[in-house]
Amino acid sequence: MKQNGYNTPPLSVIIAMYNSERYIAQCLGSLLQQTFRDFEVIVADDCSTDKSVEIVSGLAPKFGGRLKLIQFKENSGRPSLPRNIAVKIAQGKYVTFLDNDDMLIPQALEVFVNTAEEWQAEVVHTHSHYQNPKDMPQGDRMTFRMASFEHGNKANLQSPAYLLTNDMSERMYNFSIYGIDWN
Numbered sequence: 001m002k003q004n005g006y007n008t009p010p011l012s013v014i015i016a017m018y019n020s021e022r023y024i025a026q027c028l029g030s031l032l033q034q035t036f037r038d039f040e041v042i043v044a045d046d047c048s049t050d051k052s053v054e055i056v057s058g059l060a061p062k063f064g065g066r067l068k069l070i071q072f073k074e075n076s077g078r079p080s081l082p083r084n085i086a087v088k089i090a091q092g093k094y095v096t097f098l099d100n101d102d103m104l105i106p107q108a109l110e111v112f113v114n115t116a117e118e119w120q121a122e123v124v125h126t127h128s129h130y131q132n133p134k135d136m137p138q139g140d141r142m143t144f145r146m147a148s149f150e151h152g153n154k155a156n157l158q159s160p161a162y163l164l165t166n167d168m169s170e171r172m173y174n175f176s177i178y179g180i181d182w183n
Contacts, residue, residue, distance in 0.1 A: 009066070011039040011113055012092030016079035020100035021050040028059050028067075030103040036110035040091060041067040044082030047075040052100075094124075 013031060017024060024043075031041060041063060043056050053071065060067045070086060083097060094116055098104070108126075116124050 008091040008093075009038050009040045010093045011036070011109060012086075012090035012095045013039055013041045013098060013109070014083055014086040014090065014095060015041065015043045015098045015100055016046065016082040016086070017043050017048060017052055017056070017100045018046040018075070018079070019048045019050045019052060021048075021052045021055060023101035024052050025055050025059065026103055027098060027100055028056065028063075030105075031098075031109075032059075032062055033106045034104070034109045035107050036113055039066065039109055042070065042086040042090060043067065044070045044072070044086040046072050046077075046079070046082045 015024075015027065020027075028041070028043075031039075045053055045056070053069065056067070056069050060069065068089070070082070070089075072082065076082065079099075087095060094113060096109070096112060112124050112126075115121065
């Protein structure tokens, strides 16, 4: 893709970060394992006081110039401002947001981009599923399993990705009844 006379990635991954030294390496590690490789990463640091910036800076070379670290001078106190500023510099046709403690399965970005292209979609939505071996919240011991559940019904896991409906009125109805967990 060419934009402004130079090659741009089809996807920008934006991560708002604040004091996430416990998780940011795993988050970025999940991006390094992606089967889809044509993306940029923008980490917007909201004045972390721990080693988050150090960790991101240390991992940046593994991205081969595809990772940008933005550091703010004052803490905004909310992740929306860093995300909005990162969106302004994002080069991708598509944008996805990760929380600094999120991890993706290796095929996630490939599925997102291919689904958007196949369906000419402006938005691709997926649910997430967190599963602990003992079904108890254990912090760092929590394990992750990709799943899509229809209308929040965790017993009805759907794979692979599918289009809920082309009918806009049905989409709006489902949104009003079930809400959308924007992941």
